[in-house]
Amino acid sequence: MDNFVSIEKPLVVLGCLYLSWKIIRHIWSFLNVEKEPVTVLVTGAAGQIGYALVPMIARGAMLGPDQPVIIHMLDIEPAAEALNGVKMELIDAAFPLLKGVVATTDVVDACNGVNIAVMVGGFPRKEGMERKDVMSKNVSIYKAQASALEQHAAPDCKVLVVANPANTNALILKEFAPSIPEKNITCLTRLDHNRALGQISEKLDVHVSEVKNVIIWGNHSSTQYPDVNHATVNTNNGQKPARELVGDDKWLNTEFITTVQQRGAAIIKARKLSSALSAASSACDHIRDWVLGTPKGTWVSMGVYSDGSYGIPQGLIYSFPVTCEKGEWSIVQGLKIDELSREKIDATAKELVEEKTLAYSCLN
Ligand SMILES: NC(=O)C1=CN([C@@H]2O[C@H](COP(=O)(O)OP(=O)(O)OC[C@H]3O[C@@H](n4cnc5c(N)ncnc54)[C@H](O)[C@@H]3O)[C@@H](O)[C@H]2O)C=CC1
Numbered sequence: 001m002d003n004f005v006s007i008e009k010p011l012v013v014l015g016c017l018y019l020s021w022k023i024i025r026h027i028w029s030f031l032n033v034e035k036e037p038v039t040v041l042v043t044g045a046a047g048q049i050g051y052a053l054v055p056m057i058a059r060g061a062m063l064g065p066d067q068p069v070i071i072h073m074l075d076i077e078p079a080a081e082a083l084n085g086v087k088m089e090l091i092d093a094a095f096p097l098l099k100g101v102v103a104t105t106d107v108v109d110a111c112n113g114v115n116i117a118v119m120v121g122g123f124p125r126k127e128g129m130e131r132k133d134v135m136s137k138n139v140s141i142y143k144a145q146a147s148a149l150e151q152h153a154a155p156d157c158k159v160l161v162v163a164n165p166a167n168t169n170a171l172i173l174k175e176f177a178p179s180i181p182e183k184n185i186t187c188l189t190r191l192d193h194n195r196a197l198g199q200i201s202e203k204l205d206v207h208v209s210e211v212k213n214v215i216i217w218g219n220h221s222s223t224q225y226p227d228v229n230h231a232t233v234n235t236n237n238g239q240k241p242a243r244e245l246v247g248d249d250k251w252l253n254t255e256f257i258t259t260v261q262q263r264g265a266a267i268i269k270a271r272k273l274s275s276a277l278s279a280a281s282s283a284c285d286h287i288r289d290w291v292l293g294t295p296k297g298t299w300v301s302m303g304v305y306s307d308g309s310y311g312i313p314q315g316l317i318y319s320f321p322v323t324c325e326k327g328e329w330s331i332v333q334g335l336k337i338d339e340l341s342r343e344k345i346d347a348t349a350k351e352l353v354e355e356k357t358l359a360y361s362c363l364n
């Protein structure tokens with residue numbers, strides 16, 4: 001009996017605490033008390049991704065429909081007038097969640113107090129170029145902006161690098177901002193992940209939301225490895241492996257991979273400009289899942305600092321399958337890697353090692 005009472009008491013206390021928490025939450029939402037705004041920096045905000053991205057952030061696509069935001073926009077002096085035009089449009093759109101806009105060409109003002117930094121500023125590649133061809137211009141920008149972020153952003157600021165070469169720019173930013181925790185510096189491969197989901201959904205004629213757990217391994221470049229071996233599709237008969245449903249290994253091992261790898265180039269060829277709306281939307285997906293968590297049983301691809309998982313050298317920003325919870329990502333462990341995948345996973349890592357050397361030679 002004594003034992004029973006000693007177990008029961010803490011359970012009752014826990015139950016009361018849980019109920020009080022529920023009641024407080026209910027009253028809170030009833031009173032419609034607003035959350036504190038989160039400050040989001042977008043660099044290169046006068047450019048085409050920036051123009052697509054800032055309204056998405058202001059509408060809640062990045063941080064949720066009840067999260068007020070303050071947007072800081074940075075661009076360079078020649079783009080100052082265009083940047084001011086974007087600010088005017090943000091004001092004109094009267095977004096309920098938008099609590100402030102700063103448009104500046106001063107990197108310190110831009111970084112001041114930011115909680116999330118989306119680094120889009122840089123030079124996009126043109127038709128016929130590889131992403132590493134914009135290396136020398138872009139890595140020096142990331143070296144310079146690293147110290148501004150380190151000194152002026154909020155200490156727990158989360159950073160997403162979009163500008164190409166995205167993995168290597170993120171690595172340079174990490175190396176020149178040593179006091180920012182390495183877990184807080186990531187690069188965008190979610191666009192490639194979404195492209196892979198899109199290709200499977202088109203092939204099977206199912207809605208893209210029914211497909212999950214593709215993986216983009218490695219570099220956001222034409223050596224990336226879009227891996228469908230662990231992907232599943234929701235069907236009327238439950239969840240099935242995507243490979244089994246597609247039933248065409250030849251397509252999955254060749255055309256599917258090259259289509260995803262070359263999708264950026266295909267968009268440039270068609271638009272004469274690189275992807276913008278899909279890049280902006282994927283940047284929102286990346287931050288939303290990182291901050292608010294990935295749905296149960298689902299992983300996404302993020303370029304993160306390698307801890308040696310899957311034999312990838314440490315000291316690279318490499319795209320892995322990750323799940324996110326409470327604002328932290330973790331690499332999905334224990335996936336079986338077949339021989340073909342191993343080769344491709346290593347090949348894209350090798351390119352990143354070469355890019356790192358090239359980046360350092362550009363900075364010297
Ligand atoms: N990781 C990914 O999935 C993707 C990456 N990208 C990359 O994103 C970057 C931006 O692309 P777009 O918006 O199409 O280019 P854009 O040329 O339209 O815009 C780039 C903006 O950055 C600004 N900028 C240049 N140097 C800057 C600096 N030091 N500080 C702040 N801003 C600066 C430019 O003035 C321009 O307004 C490119 O590097 C592109 O290759 C594009 C699509 C997908």
Ligand SMILES: O=C([O-])CC(=O)C(=O)O
Nearest residue numbers: 125131164264265274275
């Ligand atoms: O291809 C480019 O240069 C732009 C980009 O990164 C993409 O669309 O994936």
